[in-house]
Amino acid sequence: MTRYPNMEQVTGDFYTQNFEKGAREGSLILNMGPQHPSTHGVLRIILELDGEYILRCDPVLGYLHRMHEKMGESKTYRGFIPNMGRVDYGCPLPWNWAFVGAVEKLAGIEVPERAEYIRVITTEMNRITSHLLWWGAYILDLGAFTPIMYAFDEREWLLDLLQTPTGSRLTYSSFRVGGVGHDIDDKFIEGLKAFIPYFRSRLPMYKDLVTDNIILRKRVEDIGPMPLDMCRRYGATGPVIRGSGLAYDIRRAEPYGIYDRFDFEIPTQDTCCCMGRYKVRLAEFEQSLRILEQAVDQIPDGPIIMDKAPKPSWKPPKGEVYFAVEGARGKTSVYLVSDGTKSPYRVKLRAPGFSNLSLFAEAAQGTLLADAVAILGSLDLIIPEIDR
Amino acid sequence: MMDKLFAGVRIRCLEKADYDKTGQKWSVFLAPNTLLKAVARLNDDGWFLEDVCAVDSVEGFLVLYHFDHWQKSGRLSLKVLVPHDDPRVPSISGMYQGALWHERETHDFHGIVFEGHPNLIPLLLPAEADFHPLVKDAKSRLPLKDLMVLGEVVSCEESIQALFPEEAEEAAAEQGGEEAEAEAES
Amino acid sequence: MNAIRKNVIQPIIDLWSLIVGLKVTGKYFCQRHVTVHYPRKIIPAELTDTFAGHIELIPSAKDPTIPKCISCMMCATNCPSNCIKVLKQKAPKVSPEQEKEWAEAEARGEKVKRPKAPKNPAKFSYDYSLCSLCGTCIENCPVSSLRFSHDIYIVATDRKELTMDLLARLARQAEAQAGKPADRAPGVLEQAAEAGQEASAKEA
Numbered sequence: 001m002t003r004y005p006n007m008e009q010v011t012g013d014f015y016t017q018n019f020e021k022g023a024r025e026g027s028l029i030l031n032m033g034p035q036h037p038s039t040h041g042v043l044r045i046i047l048e049l050d051g052e053y054i055l056r057c058d059p060v061l062g063y064l065h066r067m068h069e070k071m072g073e074s075k076t077y078r079g080f081i082p083n084m085g086r087v088d089y090g091c092p093l094p095w096n097w098a099f100v101g102a103v104e105k106l107a108g109i110e111v112p113e114r115a116e117y118i119r120v121i122t123t124e125m126n127r128i129t130s131h132l133l134w135w136g137a138y139i140l141d142l143g144a145f146t147p148i149m150y151a152f153d154e155r156e157w158l159l160d161l162l163q164t165p166t167g168s169r170l171t172y173s174s175f176r177v178g179g180v181g182h183d184i185d186d187k188f189i190e191g192l193k194a195f196i197p198y199f200r201s202r203l204p205m206y207k208d209l210v211t212d213n214i215i216l217r218k219r220v221e222d223i224g225p226m227p228l229d230m231c232r233r234y235g236a237t238g239p240v241i242r243g244s245g246l247a248y249d250i251r252r253a254e255p256y257g258i259y260d261r262f263d264f265e266i267p268t269q270d271t272c273c274c275m276g277r278y279k280v281r282l283a284e285f286e287q288s289l290r291i292l293e294q295a296v297d298q299i300p301d302g303p304i305i306m307d308k309a310p311k312p313s314w315k316p317p318k319g320e321v322y323f324a325v326e327g328a329r330g331k332t333s334v335y336l337v338s339d340g341t342k343s344p345y346r347v348k349l350r351a352p353g354f355s356n357l358s359l360f361a362e363a364a365q366g367t368l369l370a371d372a373v374a375i376l377g378s379l380d381l382i383i384p385e386i387d388r
Numbered sequence: 389m390m391d392k393l394f395a396g397v398r399i400r401c402l403e404k405a406d407y408d409k410t411g412q413k414w415s416v417f418l419a420p421n422t423l424l425k426a427v428a429r430l431n432d433d434g435w436f437l438e439d440v441c442a443v444d445s446v447e448g449f450l451v452l453y454h455f456d457h458w459q460k461s462g463r464l465s466l467k468v469l470v471p472h473d474d475p476r477v478p479s480i481s482g483m484y485q486g487a488l489w490h491e492r493e494t495h496d497f498h499g500i501v502f503e504g505h506p507n508l509i510p511l512l513l514p515a516e517a518d519f520h521p522l523v524k525d526a527k528s529r530l531p532l533k534d535l536m537v538l539g540e541v542v543s544c545e546e547s548i549q550a551l552f553p554e555e556a557e558e559a560a561a562e563q564g565g566e567e568a569e570a571e572a573e574s
Numbered sequence: 575m576n577a578i579r580k581n582v583i584q585p586i587i588d589l590w591s592l593i594v595g596l597k598v599t600g601k602y603f604c605q606r607h608v609t610v611h612y613p614r615k616i617i618p619a620e621l622t623d624t625f626a627g628h629i630e631l632i633p634s635a636k637d638p639t640i641p642k643c644i645s646c647m648m649c650a651t652n653c654p655s656n657c658i659k660v661l662k663q664k665a666p667k668v669s670p671e672q673e674k675e676w677a678e679a680e681a682r683g684e685k686v687k688r689p690k691a692p693k694n695p696a697k698f699s700y701d702y703s704l705c706s707l708c709g710t711c712i713e714n715c716p717v718s719s720l721r722f723s724h725d726i727y728i729v730a731t732d733r734k735e736l737t738m739d740l741l742a743r744l745a746r747q748a749e750a751q752a753g754k755p756a757d758r759a760p761g762v763l764e765q766a767a768e769a770g771q772e773a774s775a776k777e778a
Contacts, residue, residue, distance in 0.1 A: 167626025
């Protein structure tokens with residue numbers, strides 16, 4: 001027996017049944033994705049079009065669903081950390097941090113100084129690599145092929161560096177409850193110190209090549225307005241809300257780790273359009289570099305993991321805990337309920353992309369189809385994170 | 389501050405949670421029929437929705453709504469306890485459109501019916517799935533008192549107080565009660 | 575004036591932005607390319623040294639073919655993906671006469687030293703297709719007998735090829751090491767060739 005008794009009566013696609021009911025006379029229902037180059041993986045969007053204008057649209061999710069929350073209930077706390085590397089491949093370290101942070105908060109664990117610095121350094125590097133990937137891919141969505149090559153030049157350098165403390169190039173899972181798994185060495189610090197001025201010198205080139213380019217500006221300026229009230233109703237966070245003029249950043253609003261020690265700004269743009277979100281992310285490069293510079297100078301020697309760090313069979317105390325961090329896409333948080341056994345009772349993963357994408361249907365209403373692609377890209381979607 | 393915000397709304401239990409331990413500042417137990425009224429107050433006060441999820445327990449499904457505020461720091465969670473055999477909660481998607489997907493997801497995972505939701509079809513699971521993956525079997529369900537503690541209770545109905553027998557007494561007796569209990573547990 | 579600005583000056587500024595962009599691409603077009611054309615070129619070894627590939631056994635100081643492993647099963651029990659299988663060695667077989675002699679000696683009240691099973695494992699198999707490279711086995715090994723290999727060139731055409739016999743791998747590594755001057759560790763290409771041999775050996 002299925003949950004939906006009327007399922008047999010649905011003609012055509014199950015997921016579009018309610019969408020089709022509201023279709024207007026003479027409009028066209030178009031299916032975009034799930035294998036569409038501009039939907040970044042396997043997102044599917046059903047659109048109702050009048051000519052080239054979008055009357056309504058509705059994203060269909062679930063093509064990459066892996067049920068991480070169920071896996072969390074059957075794995076040990078240590079065994080679930082690799083999953084955190086695979087929720088969001090673009091920026092996995094904030095997910096690592098959200099999970100181990102939640103467990104540490106629950107158990108009242110203190111993390112050694114050096115581990116805190118390594119966490120900040122690797123997470124900020126990860127934020128840069130994620131924004132670089134977004135930058136290249138977004139311009140690619142809009143039809144320019146060259147910039148992704150430049151973005152990957154820098155990204156590769158950072159990935160080579162990040163390989164030292166994480167051991168991998170994409171699905172990092174190097175955080176541990178009570179510290180981090182691998183230390184960084186002098187060679188890493190040297191490499192990072194060389195990277196920072198180099199990357200800074202490249203940013204004007206980005207501006208010349210892309211940001212000032214009239215073709216890009218015509219495609220993104222004043223497209224996809226997302227006023228603050230709309231962002232609030234949908235729970236949008238991250239660069240999306242900062243692109244609408246609100247300086248809301250978890251690193252400042254709800255400081256975690258040692259972020260209160262660093263001097264950095266929260267870039268905002270109050271144009272509310274795709275260009276605003278674009279400029280916020282580009283400005284975040286500079287802020288991440290600033291944090292990196294300070295962290296590299298301040299990093300102390302010492303242990304990288306607490307004494308008697310939790311073993312795989314470790315049991316935390318009972319209780320519930322909510323822990324949020326600022327990922328590259330916004331508020332990344334984990335809600336954890338522990339019953340005092342080896343594995344969590346309930347893990348809820350709050351993906352920023354999930355809330356950000358739910359805003360798309362309203363933002364894209366009434367725009368041209370080509371502009372909808374620009375709006376979609378400006379949300380910085382990573383589908384595995386949305387589907388979890 | 390919360391008393392003023394929820395003035396006139398019937399609250400089953402209002403408690404100040406321990407932020408350093410739970411990451412939440414306020415936690416509010418509500419009955420399903422007063423949920424919309426409480427959410428409307430939050431909406432007027434400028435709170436935004438973080439997520440909606442549910443926890444399966446012996447007493448029923450505990451549906452959780454996490455709210456946060458841009459200016460005021462602090463997390464507020466609304467908790468609605470619904471029975472296993474008829475899990476119905478009104479949909480808050482009229483005020484917070486972001487809840488549309490969160491509610492569909494919770495419907496997928498726990499089978500909770502959000503009344504008034506315009507499109508309550510599966511979001512993440514396939515249409516053929518005739519199960520709710522996060523519903524636990526009766527054996528592995530645990531009572532709420534084993535999963536969470538009541539913090540500093542501001543006001544509480546007896547029915548909720550009864551769910552947290554020892555914790556409530558201890559919390560009233562002394563503030564560090566829950567830590568002592570956690571230690572005793574380990 | 576506004577019309578001139580809008581229809582003449584602004585388009586010129588806009589066009590100029592395109593020329594600036596072309597200048598950037600032109601500049602980089604004349605520079606050396608930055609990509610590594612595999613397999614004509616490979617990336618320097620220092621970049622593969624930090625890469626955490628599949629796990630491998632560390633040889634003991636005495637014999638390079640025998641791992642430090644003491645078959646304690648910590649890795650196999652703690653692995654979240656159950657991808658490690660360790661088989662303990664059995665105690666050596668004893669002839670019936672010897673057994674009888676020992677029994678008599680014990681009856682006399684003497685202490686008998688029966689041979690114990692060697693600690694090193696009889697079999698250590700590892701399924702790379704399941705492994706998520708979390709490192710739990712490495713962190714929990716009491717004698718540090720496991721480490722990540724740095725093999726980035728691993729290729730397989732079949733899922734079965736990813737199930738590795740790590741003891742055989744250790745023996746091959748020891749053999750390769752013995753045939754070469756001691757100061758030179760096997761390079762990435764040798765390792766790649768080795769992986770190829772392993773695959774062809776399996777086919778045969």
